[in-house]
Amino acid sequence: MRDPLRAICDDDLERRWLWISLILAGGMGFLLGMYALSSNLHPPSNVETIDSSRLHLTEEFAEDKLGVKENPDGSLTVTMVAARYGFFPPVIEVPVNTPVKFRVASADVLHGFHVPYTNAATMVVPGYVSEVSTSFPTAGKYSFLCNEYCGLGHDNMWSRLIVVEKTAGGNE
Amino acid sequence: MYKNNATSLGLANMWVAFVFFAVAALLGLYQVIERMDIIPGLKSPELYFASVSTHGVLMGFVLTTFFVMGFGYYAATTSLKQEIWSSPFAWFGFWLSLLGVLLAAVPLLTGNASVLYTFYPPLKAHPAFYIGAALLVIGSWVWCLQMVMMMRVWKKANPGETVPLVMYGTVANAILWFITSLGVASEILFQLIPWSLGIIDTVDVGLARTLFSWTLHAIVYFWLFPAYIALYTLVPKAAGGYVFSDQMGRVAFILLLVFSVPIGMHHLYMDPFQAAGWKFLHMTGTFMVSVPTLLTGFTVIASLEVAGRLRGGKGLFGWIGALPWNNPIVLAAILALLMLTFGGFGGMINASYSMNAMVHNTQWITGHFHLIFAGTVVIMYFGIAYYLWPKMTGKVLYSTKLALTQLWFWFIGMLVLTLPWHQLGLAGQPRRISSTPYDDLLVQSWIPAEIAMIAGGVILFTAALMLVYNLLKTHGNAQAESNLEVEYAESLHSTVRMPALLNSFGFWVVLIVVYMIASYGYPILQFFMMETFGTVPWSI
Numbered sequence: 001m002r003d004p005l006r007a008i009c010d011d012d013l014e015r016r017w018l019w020i021s022l023i024l025a026g027g028m029g030f031l032l033g034m035y036a037l038s039s040n041l042h043p044p045s046n047v048e049t050i051d052s053s054r055l056h057l058t059e060e061f062a063e064d065k066l067g068v069k070e071n072p073d074g075s076l077t078v079t080m081v082a083a084r085y086g087f088f089p090p091v092i093e094v095p096v097n098t099p100v101k102f103r104v105a106s107a108d109v110l111h112g113f114h115v116p117y118t119n120a121a122t123m124v125v126p127g128y129v130s131e132v133s134t135s136f137p138t139a140g141k142y143s144f145l146c147n148e149y150c151g152l153g154h155d156n157m158w159s160r161l162i163v164v165e166k167t168a169g170g171n172e
Numbered sequence: 173m174y175k176n177n178a179t180s181l182g183l184a185n186m187w188v189a190f191v192f193f194a195v196a197a198l199l200g201l202y203q204v205i206e207r208m209d210i211i212p213g214l215k216s217p218e219l220y221f222a223s224v225s226t227h228g229v230l231m232g233f234v235l236t237t238f239f240v241m242g243f244g245y246y247a248a249t250t251s252l253k254q255e256i257w258s259s260p261f262a263w264f265g266f267w268l269s270l271l272g273v274l275l276a277a278v279p280l281l282t283g284n285a286s287v288l289y290t291f292y293p294p295l296k297a298h299p300a301f302y303i304g305a306a307l308l309v310i311g312s313w314v315w316c317l318q319m320v321m322m323m324r325v326w327k328k329a330n331p332g333e334t335v336p337l338v339m340y341g342t343v344a345n346a347i348l349w350f351i352t353s354l355g356v357a358s359e360i361l362f363q364l365i366p367w368s369l370g371i372i373d374t375v376d377v378g379l380a381r382t383l384f385s386w387t388l389h390a391i392v393y394f395w396l397f398p399a400y401i402a403l404y405t406l407v408p409k410a411a412g413g414y415v416f417s418d419q420m421g422r423v424a425f426i427l428l429l430v431f432s433v434p435i436g437m438h439h440l441y442m443d444p445f446q447a448a449g450w451k452f453l454h455m456t457g458t459f460m461v462s463v464p465t466l467l468t469g470f471t472v473i474a475s476l477e478v479a480g481r482l483r484g485g486k487g488l489f490g491w492i493g494a495l496p497w498n499n500p501i502v503l504a505a506i507l508a509l510l511m512l513t514f515g516g517f518g519g520m521i522n523a524s525y526s527m528n529a530m531v532h533n534t535q536w537i538t539g540h541f542h543l544i545f546a547g548t549v550v551i552m553y554f555g556i557a558y559y560l561w562p563k564m565t566g567k568v569l570y571s572t573k574l575a576l577t578q579l580w581f582w583f584i585g586m587l588v589l590t591l592p593w594h595q596l597g598l599a600g601q602p603r604r605i606s607s608t609p610y611d612d613l614l615v616q617s618w619i620p621a622e623i624a625m626i627a628g629g630v631i632l633f634t635a636a637l638m639l640v641y642n643l644l645k646t647h648g649n650a651q652a653e654s655n656l657e658v659e660y661a662e663s664l665h666s667t668v669r670m671p672a673l674l675n676s677f678g679f680w681v682v683l684i685v686v687y688m689i690a691s692y693g694y695p696i697l698q699f700f701m702m703e704t705f706g707t708v709p710w711s712i
Contacts, residue, residue, distance in 0.1 A: 007671075008419065008420075008423055008671070008674075009417070009419065009420060009423070010417075010419075010665055011416075011417060011665055013474075014416070014417055014420060014470060014471070014474070017466075017467070017470045018420075018467060020466075021462075021463045021466035021467055021470075022463060024462075024466065025459045025460055025462045025463050025466070026459070026460075028459055028462075028520060029455065029456050029458075029459030029460070032455070032524045032525060032526065032527070033452065033455065033456070033525065035526065036452075036525050036526040041526045042448040042451075042525075042526075043441040043442060043448065043451055043525060043526070043528065043529060044442060044443075044444060045443075045444065045446060045447050045448040045451060046444045047444065047445055047446070047447050047698075047702075048444070049445075049702060049703060049704050049705055050705065051705040052705065052707060053705075053707075053708070108294075108710055109292075109294050109295055109707075109710050110292055110293075110294070110295070110377065112442075112532075112533050112602065114532070114533065114534070114600065114602070116534075116599065116600020116601075116614065117599075117600060119529040119530055121442055121529045121530070121532050121533075122442050122443075122444070123442045123443045123444065123533075125377050125378060125381070125443060125444055125445060126294060126377050126707040127376060127377055127378060127445075127704060127705045127706065127707055128377075128378055128444040128445045129444065130444040131444070141611070143600075143610060143611045143614060145600065145602050145610065146602070147532070147533040147534060147602035147603070147604075148292075148533055148602075148604070149221070149288055149292060149295075149604040150295075151295065151710070151712050152217040152218060152221060152286075152712055153217070154217075154604070154605065154606075155217065155605045155606055155607045155608070155609055156609055158610055158611075
């Protein structure tokens with residue numbers, strides 16, 4: 001078979017390299033794509049709108065409705081609000097190795113949401129509800145850090161995540 | 173014989189670029205010191221975020237745009253042996269862009285536009301900031317038109333001839349910039365300006381971010397293009413050899429042009445409001461865009477090897493030592509390729525649909541783009557400046573030794589700055605913070621890398637001063653330069669007949685439009701199809 005790349009490239013060595021490049025780029029994309037699809041690992045991509053100026057009037061994001069809720073299947077849903085300059089409620093406690101779905105809305109501007117050393121990360125965008133699902137395999141004290149510039153007090157925007165052993169019965 | 177009317181135009185554009193670069197470098201030095209909480213008296217989020225915003229705008233928009241325009245004008249006239257299409261119009265574009273920068277500088281420097289160079293609505297800046305940014309972009313469109321017209325005029329006068337590689341790359345960049353800047357331009361013109369003036373009450377942040385992502389990836393290729401063009405056309409000749417393949421250079425430029433715009437949504441991996449399938453589509457394109465860079469790596473290194481062997485280098489690696497390391501543009505190229513290699517590995521992580529979650533918006537990202545942009549791209553800008561300054565001013569380079577030292581300083585400083593930043597990112601440090609009032613254990617693990625960061629900042633600022641000093645002294649040098657000819661590399665493999673597709677752009681522009689509609693059509697349209705809630709302006 002005639003090499004199809006011959007149409008654009010006369011040099012044997014260079015054509016070989018072009019094939020390697022194509023296989024490398026295609027292979028990497030394929031591998032990472034398949035890995036993500038097979039383990040159902042997707043970036044947080046919830047398309048759901050909300051009126052950020054009226055969060056306090058909603059069923060889900062009113063102040064007394066926030067926090068950890070257990071679902072019938074044993075997984076957890078954590079509802080949080082990001083607002084300058086903190087995450088609310090300020091302390092979240094979840095057990096290890098339990099599927100957790102965070103649902104986060106912003107009450108004002110753009111925020112970030114990241115728990116260092118884990119893949120719990122999403123942007124929090126006013127007008128939209130962010131959703132990120134993960135579980136924490138190691139117990140300990142973690143931090144939620146706002147990692148998107150949200151104003152002059154941005155540095156101070158962080159709060160606490162505590163991952164507890166299941167046998168400890170929810171206490172530290 | 174044509175008369176080159178781009179000399180002062182090229183020089184004016186590049187001087188603006190480097191003067192603002194020096195200002196931005198000073199701000200960078202302040203930022204690395206402020207960021208680590210070592211001098212309590214220096215603490216000021218107001219000053220820090222004004223500084224970060226200005227640093228980003230100057231480096232990302234001003235240094236780059238003016239350098240690209242200056243290089244483009246000069247490369248076009250010297251390679252085509254043809255005058256600027258419309259010199260008064262080109263100067264108009266220059267002044268319009270400069271006016272935009274000065275207009276934006278007032279709110280930036282007074283802390284009234286501390287919204288970072290990525291704008292970040294619903295944080296609101298003074299309207300002058302957005303209007304200034306728009307003028308800068310519109311001014312640069314004048315350059316785009318000039319480049320396209322110059323190629324058309326040349327092709328008409330030289331039917332059947334192959335457009336010189338340097339010009340082909342420059343026009344590819346002009347088209348790329350025009351298409352990609354439409355995203356940010358529509359965000360500024362239709363959303364941010366009317367909103368900041370109070371004409372409309374709210375903006376849809378999801379739409380704004382989607383439009384910005386349209387610009388955000390390909391803009392880095394707009395910055396990168398002159399560096400690649402120089403690697404293909406100036407460096408091989410300066411090293412004493414030939415470009416390995418002229419045709420492969422064109423293929424690389426076309427691939428960059430086609431694949432860099434419709435993949436911007438990898439900047440939105442972590443955002444809600446775009447469904448996962450779109451992000452997956454953009455990821456596949458993102459991996460494809462690494463192909464032209466891999467191709468460039470091959471062609472440029474092969475060209476350098478040819479040069480090294482022509483200079484008497486023997487053996488598997490002997491040619492490396494035989495290269496003219498004492499020629500600034502060749503040294504810049506070698507160091508640029510090294511930084512590109514390091515930065516490329518990091519880029520694979522960022523591009524990945526799943527792994528990106530660990531590093532998104534951490535200091536890893538800052539490390540990545542400083543390595544690729546401030547490293548690879550900007551060091552090539554230096555190399556090009558050292559090469560072109562004597563040609564444009566007609567004066568001998570003030571000090572080659574200072575230039576070489578400066579390039580090494582920049583390279584070492586950049587590694588000392590960015591390698592620790594990658595580590596900080598993996599340890600969770602957010603980018604864009606002015607202090608670290610977090611969990612003690614976490615913060616303590618960051619300290620060694622932060623000390624290295626400050627050392628890197630000092631080295632880089634020193635290098636920035638060395639550059640500007642050398643260029644200034646060259647401009648005022650009494651000794652005249654004897655060789656004013658810009659020498660572009662010839663191809664090792666002579667192509668008898670260049671395929672028409674690699675000598676024109678029409679087909680590729682149609683392809684990009686189709687690709688853009690496929691990858692951005694619905695993601696933008698959806699905001700008009702669902703009920704969305706806009707956001708009112710917030711002050712910083």
